[in-house]
Amino acid sequence: xxxxxxxxxxxxxxAVLAIATTAFLIGGLLTPAVxxxxxxxxxxxxxxxxxxxxxxxxxxxxxxxxxxxxDTAKIIQDSSGGYLAVYHxxxxxxxxxxxxATSADLMNWTFxxxxxxxxxxxxxxxxxxxxYVMAWEQDPNNHIAxxxxxxxxxxLSGSVTKSYDTPRTLSSCAEGTPNIYSVTLKPDIDHSxxxxxxxxxxxxxxxxxxxxxxxxxxSWSTSxxxxxxxxxxxxxxxGNIGDRDALTFRGYQLGVIEGQYTKNDxxxxxxxxxxxATGNADQTTIHTNGGSTAYANPSxxxxxxxxxxxxxxxxxxxxxxxAAAGEAGQLLYYxxxx
Numbered sequence: 001x002x003x004x005x006x007x008x009x010x011x012x013x014x015a016v017l018a019i020a021t022t023a024f025l026i027g028g029l030l031t032p033a034v035x036x037x038x039x040x041x042x043x044x045x046x047x048x049x050x051x052x053x054x055x056x057x058x059x060x061x062x063x064x065x066x067x068x069x070x071d072t073a074k075i076i077q078d079s080s081g082g083y084l085a086v087y088h089x090x091x092x093x094x095x096x097x098x099x100x101a102t103s104a105d106l107m108n109w110t111f112x113x114x115x116x117x118x119x120x121x122x123x124x125x126x127x128x129x130x131x132y133v134m135a136w137e138q139d140p141n142n143h144i145a146x147x148x149x150x151x152x153x154x155x156l157s158g159s160v161t162k163s164y165d166t167p168r169t170l171s172s173c174a175e176g177t178p179n180i181y182s183v184t185l186k187p188d189i190d191h192s193x194x195x196x197x198x199x200x201x202x203x204x205x206x207x208x209x210x211x212x213x214x215x216x217x218x219s220w221s222t223s224x225x226x227x228x229x230x231x232x233x234x235x236x237x238x239g240n241i242g243d244r245d246a247l248t249f250r251g252y253q254l255g256v257i258e259g260q261y262t263k264n265d266x267x268x269x270x271x272x273x274x275x276x277a278t279g280n281a282d283q284t285t286i287h288t289n290g291g292s293t294a295y296a297n298p299s300x301x302x303x304x305x306x307x308x309x310x311x312x313x314x315x316x317x318x319x320x321x322x323a324a325a326g327e328a329g330q331l332l333y334y335x336x337x338x
Contacts, residue, residue, distance in 0.1 A: 191216055192215075239262055271316060
């Protein structure tokens, strides 16, 4: 959620746009969307994201076994069994820490390790060798940090064997909120291409999208993603365009991204579904048990549910300003499908 994630009191709500149209970018111009093969898949995924109350399981205000809030959690399936979550929480030193936890059921999490101080909004992926690549926003001088753990034992003990801190090239103020699109080994982590999304603090004013490549854990290049931004600007987003995540669903690359309608207004955070092939973006209207209205820092994963069925796992941060009673904090839920 931009550069920081801090909950504030208050239950004020704002009206939301209820436009059910999309936009398509052609040559930099916004035109009505045309039918695309991915439209049906995008609509199905949007429905799964929107209906928390019909999820197979859900949990509001998620915490781990040590009582840490699981803010901005990214959850993946672990090849060795069970599930892993990385997330941040603010500890007594007044700084964010990136933590990792394990679970057998996606709802209850056992704290394993503090992975880094001044580390927020972490993301993780497991690669074909069984190792793990993580990325997070590191302070001070907020930037994207990338870490490699060769196996589960190294991850759960916090033993990094490779690290790279990206230089800020698009903003002199902050770059961060990373997600990991892919890791390609050629043939190993020393010879690899890591595709990473992120935000940059454009003109030190508002967050906008970037996408970069870390090559061989030794060189970084990145560029602004204006078409990504434009898909949300079309909806009237005037504040930050920040955290995002992606997955392959029904054979199409789709994703989720947060947009803030009004700068500095935590009540105005909304989550959008994005189609990487067409540039279409749909605002979601998410239904929780209590009727919360603000949703930020989305992440999404396709995995096997505890019963073995295929499911989509959604993770959202609900700012207190737009949260119903008992729903503020991290919301985790999954929906099975066939």
